[in-house]
Amino acid sequence: MSYILLIEDNQANADMVIRILSAEGYEIKHTLRGLEGAKLARQERPDLILLDFDLPDIDGRTMILTLKKQLGDKAAPPIVAVTARTADIEKVVAERFGCSAFVSKPFIPEEFVALVKRMATPTAKESRVSTQNGIDGIPEG
Amino acid sequence: MKPLSLFARFQASLQAKLIFAFALVLLIPTAVIVVYMTNIISNTVIEQARSDKFRMAEANAAKLEALLLSAERNTLFLSRAPATRRYVDDLGQNPQTSTDGVYAFLESFLKNSDYRALRILTLEGREVVRLDKRDDLVIIAPASELQTTPTLPYFVQALRLPIGQVYISNLTNESIDGQTPTPIIDYSTALVNSSGVKVGVIALRVNAGPILSAAISSDPSETTFIVNAQDGTYLLHPDQNQSLSRGGGTRTLYQDLIIDSGAILSQLRDEGILFGSTERPELMQTFKHVHPPYQDNLQWVLLYQYPIRKVFEAVTNARLVVIILTLGALLLAVLVAVIFTRTITHPVQMLAHTATEISRGNLTAAIPVVKTHDEINDLAIAFSTMSRELQTLYTDLENRVTERTKELAAANQSLEEARRKTEEVSKAKSIFLSNMSHELRTPLNVVIGYTSSMLTMPQMYNGITLPDIYRQDIQLIKDNGNYLLGLITDILDLSKIEAGKLELRPTVVDLAEIFRGVVSTSLGLLKDKPIQIISEIPNNIPRVWGDPLRVRQIVLNLMSNAVKFTDTGSITLRAELETQCVRVSVTDTGIGIPEKSLATIFDRFQQASADTDKQYGGTGLGLDISKRLSIMHGGDLSVHSEEGRGSSFSFTLPFAPSTVTEPTRNLPEPSSVETLSSADLSVEAIPLILLVEDEVSTREMMRRILESKGYVVTDTHDGAKVMDLAEGILPTLIVLDVHLPNVNGWDLLKSLKANPETASIPVAVCTVETDKDASMRLGATTHIQKPIVLDTFLAEIQNILAFPEKSV
Numbered sequence: 009m010s011y012i013l014l015i016e017d018n019q020a021n022a023d024m025v026i027r028i029l030s031a032e033g034y035e036i037k038h039t040l041r042g043l044e045g046a047k048l049a050r051q052e053r054p055d056l057i058l059l060d061f062d063l064p065d066i067d068g069r070t071m072i073l074t075l076k077k078q079l080g081d082k083a084a085p086p087i088v089a090v091t092a093r094t095a096d097i098e099k100v101v102a103e104r105f106g107c108s109a110f111v112s113k114p115f116i117p118e119e120f121v122a123l124v125k126r127m128a129t130p131t132a133k134e135s136r137v138s139t140q141n142g143i144d145g146i147p148e149g
Numbered sequence: 150m151k152p153l154s155l156f157a158r159f160q161a162s163l164q165a166k167l168i169f170a171f172a173l174v175l176l177i178p179t180a181v182i183v184v185y186m187t188n189i190i191s192n193t194v195i196e197q198a199r200s201d202k203f204r205m206a207e208a209n210a211a212k213l214e215a216l217l218l219s220a221e222r223n224t225l226f227l228s229r230a231p232a233t234r235r236y237v238d239d240l241g242q243n244p245q246t247s248t249d250g251v252y253a254f255l256e257s258f259l260k261n262s263d264y265r266a267l268r269i270l271t272l273e274g275r276e277v278v279r280l281d282k283r284d285d286l287v288i289i290a291p292a293s294e295l296q297t298t299p300t301l302p303y304f305v306q307a308l309r310l311p312i313g314q315v316y317i318s319n320l321t322n323e324s325i326d327g328q329t330p331t332p333i334i335d336y337s338t339a340l341v342n343s344s345g346v347k348v349g350v351i352a353l354r355v356n357a358g359p360i361l362s363a364a365i366s367s368d369p370s371e372t373t374f375i376v377n378a379q380d381g382t383y384l385l386h387p388d389q390n391q392s393l394s395r396g397g398g399t400r401t402l403y404q405d406l407i408i409d410s411g412a413i414l415s416q417l418r419d420e421g422i423l424f425g426s427t428e429r430p431e432l433m434q435t436f437k438h439v440h441p442p443y444q445d446n447l448q449w450v451l452l453y454q455y456p457i458r459k460v461f462e463a464v465t466n467a468r469l470v471v472i473i474l475t476l477g478a479l480l481l482a483v484l485v486a487v488i489f490t491r492t493i494t495h496p497v498q499m500l501a502h503t504a505t506e507i508s509r510g511n512l513t514a515a516i517p518v519v520k521t522h523d524e525i526n527d528l529a530i531a532f533s534t535m536s537r538e539l540q541t542l543y544t545d546l547e548n549r550v551t552e553r554t555k556e557l558a559a560a561n562q563s564l565e566e567a568r569r570k571t572e573e574v575s576k577a578k579s580i581f582l583s584n585m586s587h588e589l590r591t592p593l594n595v596v597i598g599y600t601s602s603m604l605t606m607p608q609m610y611n612g613i614t615l616p617d618i619y620r621q622d623i624q625l626i627k628d629n630g631n632y633l634l635g636l637i638t639d640i641l642d643l644s645k646i647e648a649g650k651l652e653l654r655p656t657v658v659d660l661a662e663i664f665r666g667v668v669s670t671s672l673g674l675l676k677d678k679p680i681q682i683i684s685e686i687p688n689n690i691p692r693v694w695g696d697p698l699r700v701r702q703i704v705l706n707l708m709s710n711a712v713k714f715t716d717t718g719s720i721t722l723r724a725e726l727e728t729q730c731v732r733v734s735v736t737d738t739g740i741g742i743p744e745k746s747l748a749t750i751f752d753r754f755q756q757a758s759a760d761t762d763k764q765y766g767g768t769g770l771g772l773d774i775s776k777r778l779s780i781m782h783g784g785d786l787s788v789h790s791e792e793g794r795g796s797s798f799s800f801t802l803p804f805a806p807s808t809v810t811e812p813t814r815n816l817p818e819p820s821s822v823e824t825l826s827s828a829d830l831s832v833e834a835i836p837l838i839l840l841v842e843d844e845v846s847t848r849e850m851m852r853r854i855l856e857s858k859g860y861v862v863t864d865t866h867d868g869a870k871v872m873d874l875a876e877g878i879l880p881t882l883i884v885l886d887v888h889l890p891n892v893n894g895w896d897l898l899k900s901l902k903a904n905p906e907t908a909s910i911p912v913a914v915c916t917v918e919t920d921k922d923a924s925m926r927l928g929a930t931t932h933i934q935k936p937i938v939l940d941t942f943l944a945e946i947q948n949i950l951a952f953p954e955k956s957v
Contacts, residue, residue: 027602027609031606080833114593118606121606
């Protein structure tokens with residue numbers, strides 16, 4: 009199954025997401041901090057990144073740009089912005105910096121699962137792996 | 150020069166006006182005086198002429214009379230001379246008396262005079278002595294030539310007169326042997342012997358020519374006539390043929406006068422001056438009688454004709470003199486006026502010039518020195534004072550303006566301060582609400598997420614479905630979670646509306662589509678209530694103009710209210726066409742609203758009764774928000790209700806502008822998850838800059854200028870975090886202030902360069918130190934001298950970003 013990186017500073021929320029997605033068979037790596045998340049993304053190259061916008065150590069904009077820069081362009085895993093904020097600016101920033109989807113909290117678990125399924129399809133992952141596996145040596149989830 | 154500009158110059162020139170005024174003032178009395186004077190002068194001249202002429206006439210008449218009388222005296226002398234007496238005494242006794250003695254006397258007398266002839270006649274009229282004078286020769290007539298003329302007037306009249314009186318005949322002509330006729334006058338008187346008896350007559354014939362000539366006027370332009378007043382014959386006439394004294398004498402004065410003879414004749418009887426008679430309007434005629442005493446038969450009139458034109462010539466000359474003198478005086482006066490007014494206007498002009506200078510803002514213009522000691526001097530002094538005052542005032546005003554400007558600036562500043570504070574408060578409020586919303590939503594996500602999962606996702610629980618005994622409670626938790634979420638959303642919306650931060654994004658709205666979505670959502674809200682939901686939307690409803698999200702929010706709000714307060718019956722969602730808009734209404738058959746509550750129904754946190762919220766729930770914000778949104782769409786939310794029968798809420802939406810034909814995009818059902826469109830492909834090229842600076846204002850300034858170029862900046866003041874941040878985000882560039890609290894910036898730079906992950910990141914060192922080489926040795930890409938000059942700073946940054954290879 010796909011390997012998902014969850015960058016979320018709220019432990020309870022993170023736990024719930026892990027519970028929900030684990031039930032769907034995804035392997036999830038979680039970190040509470042953005043900088044660590046960036047390092048993990050660089051080192052482990054997940055199939056999907058779930059990114060909370062409101063991180064204590066780094067702002068959402070820098071975080072997305074960092075991820076996009078570090079993961080490269082075409083082969084980059086999709087980034088899904090997750091936020092409890094409702095202001096339009098959040099969505100605009102997410103879109104501007106290349107996030108693939110936007111999830112506002114609270115979300116309906118079924119819808120969330122459906123989105124993740126759409127974003128992290130094994131076929132997409134396979135195509136990525138087939139092109140980049142040898143080069144980056146990313147461990148598969 | 151053009152006349153207009155001359156006139157304009159005149160109008161503009163004070164001096165010209167003054168001169169004009171002078172001339173005018175002078176001209177008026179002068180004109181009056183000249184007119185008066187010329188009248189007086191002409192009268193005087195005419196009077197002068199008249200009296201001159203008349204005096205001359207009088208003098209000539211006197212001369213004439215004297216000449217006539219001189220001959221009379223000589224006649225008397227001759228008659229009484231001893232020689233004559235002796236002869237007369239003898240003559241009475243002896244007619245043959247010797248004439249020798251008397252001849253000798255008479256001959257000598259005649260020789261020494263210019264008389265023509267002497268005769269002595271007897272009482273019978275027989276000449277006894279006769280002497281004729283021819284060309285200065287006295288000829289004694291021989292006895293044979295002596296005549297008897299007893300009927301001649303001089304003989305008859307002499308005897309008739311009393312003794313001692315002389316008869317003077319009228320003027321006659323004597324023609325002798327074809328010679329030129331000579332005008333003559335005969336004088337005669339009776340000869341008386343010693344007994345006193347008349348014994349004869351002595352007659353003296355006088356050449357009248359010299360006598361008459363004495364009357365001729367010395368003025369060549371004056372014509373002299375002598376007229377016999379008895380018959381009007383011309384005794385003397387300029388035309389020889391008309392003059393009796395020149396051998397003519399066929400014409401009379403009366404023949405010359407045709408119409409106005411009366412006036413002339415009266416003048417002949419009288420004497421005086423006729424100034425322009427009817428017949429001879431061009432002439433001044435002076436009449437004067439010549440009338441020797443005791444000579445009734447001798448009635449002559451001296452007539453002088455003088456052309457009035459000549460008189461008037463004199464008048465004209467006199468007038469001319471007056472006018473010339475006047476004009477000369479005027480000219481002189483104007484000349485004086487020019488000089489005089491110049492002394493007045495020159496200072497005024499100088500003052501005017503200075504005033505102009507001052508009006509142009511040249512307050513320091515020199516005040517002209519006026520040396521006159523009159524009002525203009527006072528004016529100049531006053532002007533000078535005024536100018537100084539003005540200068541003082543101006544300076545004062547400038548100072549005051551500056552002061553006021555400062556005050557105003559201060560006031561503005563405090564106002565700006567207040568505004569900024571208000572904005573800050575408002576911003577803080579917004580941020581607070583936004584944060585609160587965020588903080589509330591995060592735990593709510595867990596509440597709603599887990600309850601939802603428990604109800605619908607048994608796979609999370611090893612396939613164990615939630616036992617029914619929990620299901621109702623879990624559902625309740627979930628519903629309340631959703632209610633709380635709604636409340637948070639509503640509060641946030643309301644605060645945005647109140648802060649004016651909620652902006653509509655109006656576009657063309659397809660009501661039918663919105664209705665479909667709302668009905669579908671409402672059906673989900675019904676639970677098991679036996680309610681029929683009806684959607685009525687006529688086909689002819691046009692597209693309307695509004696923010697689809699907000700329109701949907703209003704309709705959904707009204708619908709959920711209706712569902713809430715209706716237990717059975719129907720809820721009708723209706724669109725109706727009105728003249729300028731479309732009315733959207735939601736009508737239910739619910740509990741309705743008591744009349745007393747209708748007024749407060751839209752108030753915040755108000756429901757129809759205090760119990761209502763306990764029974765039906767709801768935030769109490771929905772209607773408030775809906776009403777405000779309706780107003781923002783140019784309408785209003787209104788309600789009709791009857792307690793126990795139901796309620797009807799409605800609002801209006803304007804028609805879409807006809808020019809906009811863009812169809813409404815399919816409105817997605819609101820969802821917490823949303824797929825975004827493809828990202829900008831060049832995102833990775835955006836420079837990511839790590840800004841390390843502990844001084845907050847400098848940091849903000851640098852951040853702002855970098856962000857203005859589209860760079861993404863993450864900053865920190867904490868040196869301890871720099872390594873973590875750099876390793877985490879791997880920025881495009883690090884801007885490093887090496888003077889940091891707690892941490893040595895130089896060490897930090899060394900660490901960055903020592904770490905393989907961050908070694909390649911260019912570092913721009915910012916420092917007050919001037920030792921550029923030191924930072925370059927430690928691996929800095931550039932050395933930016935503090936204090937920061939923004940342009941230089943930006944140029945340096947851009948340079949590094951453009952050529953990052955330099956950094957290695």
